[in-house]
Amino acid sequence: MPGRSLRFRMMLLFCMVVGGLLLGTYAIIYSMFAREVRAQLDRQLSEAAGPMVADLAQNAPEEDVFQLDLPDQYLELLTASGKPLNMSRNWREHPIDVGSLNFQDHEPIFRTVQGGRGLLRMELIPFQLQGQPVVLAMAGPTRDVETVLLNFRRVLMILLPLSLLLTGAISTWYVGRSLSPIAELTEHAARLTRAIAAPGQVDIKAPRLVSNSTDELGHLAATFNELFSRVIAAIQQLRQFVSNASHEMRTPLAVLQGETELLLSERREPEEYQKALEVIHGELRHLSRIVESLFTLSMADAGQLRVANDALYVNEVLEEACEIAVPLARSKGISIEQNLEAGIASRGDESFLRDLFLVFLENAVKYSPPNTRIKVNLSRVNGCARVQFQDQGIGIAAEHVPHIFERFYRAAGSDAVEARSGGLGLSIAHAIANAHGGQIECRTAPGHGSTFTVTIPVTSNETPSAE
Numbered sequence: 001m002p003g004r005s006l007r008f009r010m011m012l013l014f015c016m017v018v019g020g021l022l023l024g025t026y027a028i029i030y031s032m033f034a035r036e037v038r039a040q041l042d043r044q045l046s047e048a049a050g051p052m053v054a055d056l057a058q059n060a061p062e063e064d065v066f067q068l069d070l071p072d073q074y075l076e077l078l079t080a081s082g083k084p085l086n087m088s089r090n091w092r093e094h095p096i097d098v099g100s101l102n103f104q105d106h107e108p109i110f111r112t113v114q115g116g117r118g119l120l121r122m123e124l125i126p127f128q129l130q131g132q133p134v135v136l137a138m139a140g141p142t143r144d145v146e147t148v149l150l151n152f153r154r155v156l157m158i159l160l161p162l163s164l165l166l167t168g169a170i171s172t173w174y175v176g177r178s179l180s181p182i183a184e185l186t187e188h189a190a191r192l193t194r195a196i197a198a199p200g201q202v203d204i205k206a207p208r209l210v211s212n213s214t215d216e217l218g219h220l221a222a223t224f225n226e227l228f229s230r231v232i233a234a235i236q237q238l239r240q241f242v243s244n245a246s247h248e249m250r251t252p253l254a255v256l257q258g259e260t261e262l263l264l265s266e267r268r269e270p271e272e273y274q275k276a277l278e279v280i281h282g283e284l285r286h287l288s289r290i291v292e293s294l295f296t297l298s299m300a301d302a303g304q305l306r307v308a309n310d311a312l313y314v315n316e317v318l319e320e321a322c323e324i325a326v327p328l329a330r331s332k333g334i335s336i337e338q339n340l341e342a343g344i345a346s347r348g349d350e351s352f353l354r355d356l357f358l359v360f361l362e363n364a365v366k367y368s369p370p371n372t373r374i375k376v377n378l379s380r381v382n383g384c385a386r387v388q389f390q391d392q393g394i395g396i397a398a399e400h401v402p403h404i405f406e407r408f409y410r411a412a413g414s415d416a417v418e419a420r421s422g423g424l425g426l427s428i429a430h431a432i433a434n435a436h437g438g439q440i441e442c443r444t445a446p447g448h449g450s451t452f453t454v455t456i457p458v459t460s461n462e463t464p465s466a467e
Contacts, residue, residue: 007175014171015164022163026156033152037145038121042110045123048073049138053127056136074120074139077129085134098124098137118143185224192228249290252283259283290424307349307435314385314456315340315378317350321357322376325365333371336361340378344385346458348436353456356432357387359425360452364391368449380458384438387454395446404442405430429454 004012056077074096076087082101094116101124103109109124122139259276322336329336364374372392379386396404405426433440437457444450 007179010175010179011168011171014175015168018167018171019164022160022167026160030149030152030156034149037148041121041140041142041145042123045110045121045138045140046108048140049123049125049136052138053125053136057127057129072140074115074122074137076137078135078137080126080133080135082135096120096122096137096139098122098135101126101135112142113139115139115141117141119146121145181218181221185221188224188228192231249287252287255283256280307352307432309347310350311345311347311459312350312353313342314344314346314353314387314458315342317353318357318376318378318387321354321361324354324358325361328362329365329374332365332368334365334368335373336376337373338376340376341380344378344380344458346385346436346456348456349432352432353436356429356454357389359429360389360454363425364389364393364450367391367393369393381455383458384455385458387456388451389454390449390451392449395448395450396442396444397446401442401444405440 052075071090074088074091074094076091076096076098077085078098078101079085080101082098096113096115099111099113101109103124103126106126108126111122111124113120113122119142120139121142122137125136125138126133127136128134259280263273263276318340319338322338326336361374361376368374368391374392375388375390377386377388377390430440433454433456439455441453441455442450443453
């Protein structure tokens with residue numbers, strides 16, 4: 001039915017099916033009841049005719065039983081050929097056509113005939129009278145039976161529409177209750193669509209699971225709940241990411257614009273140009289790092305971050321990263337203590353792994369007080385290379401630890417962890433570790449420094465080639 005709602009179609013189908021079942025059930029019940037009532041009338045005729053047949057078989061056909069004036073009992077004695085021998089007064093006053101007398105195995109015959117005062121139920125009983133075959137016809141009115149059946153039909157005619165109305169009410173309630181989760185999911189999907197089109201104007205909430213979470217609608221609601229949660233998280237993350245990225249880029253762009261406007265405002269000495277170009281070069285490098293980091297993260301999100309699968313020594317890559325970080329650490333009087341186990345072979349991308357280690361080294365230098373030390377440990381544990389970066393910095397509050405790998409995350413007033421890539425360092429480190437099948441853990445406390453642990457799978461049967 002085009003144009004009709006699903007609820008209406010389901011309710012109509014439910015009513016039609018249940019109504020058809022009810023109609024068929026009532027028809028069967030009425031048929032069985034009518035058959036039983038008519039069978040009861042036949043048994044009553046047989047019970048009344050039995051003693052008469054026995055009495056007639058021993059007496060003449062002029063038995064006084066035919067002289068009885070019983071208004072609801074018609075009697076007639078006939079020969080086998082159908083010739084009347086005797087009959088009751090009411091039979092004589094209202095003759096009845098008994099029809100053919102074709103008996104099978106001398107069994108009684110039951111018929112419904114039309115009498116002068118309405119329908120009659122007749123029984124024809126063959127027996128022997130003085131050695132001659134005769135037939136006793138006994139009939140009684142069916143009005144009591146018809147009255148009972150009529151009353152029963154009336155009851156059914158009342159029950160059927162009431163049953164249909166009750167079925168309709170139940171189906172309306174049940175279908176509405178069954179479809180309410182779908183309506184709710186539709187509403188949440190619409191709200192989510194409006195939220196995407198008009199950010200900040202709609203409060204997005206995850207849909208409520210239906211009470212019976214084991215049925216199909218429960219699974220559907222749970223699936224949509226997970227979908228909405230992920231979409232909402234992605235939208236919020238995207239909004240936060242765009243806001244933070246624009247904030248990160250605004251500062252270097254403003255510096256670049258200010259320096260260029262200053263240079264173009266009037267002629268200056270070569271030294272001033274040199275100094276301004278160094279500032280511009282530094283800001284351009286900062287912007288390049290942000291763009292490269294964003295590109296790396298976008299490739300990781302798309303599952304297209306291509307990392308080499310070269311054989312390498314983890315200790316050599318880590319040692320090279322420490323050498324790169326030494327000048328930065330020396331400028332703050334910070335020493336880098338290395339305790340590296342040699343000969344730990346693995347497979348991966350040497351450049352990405354170097355960047356991974358540099359993220360933690362530069363963060364450790366950046367957030368450690370001057371004249372402290374950073375401990376770098378490398379060991380083989382349970383088939384993995386475990387790299388630990390331990391600093392004596394300001395530490396990270398517990399409520400911020402779950403968010404430190406989010407892009408551009410800032411912990412205001414505490415240890416806002418960010419790397420050389422403008423707040424994307426730990427996010428990139430996390431992506432690189434995942435691409436190599438590794439993990440990153442953080443153990444920290446405010447005022448007691450932080451320890452970042454990177455675990456990377458190692459190989460034991462392959463030796464990297466010397467370069």
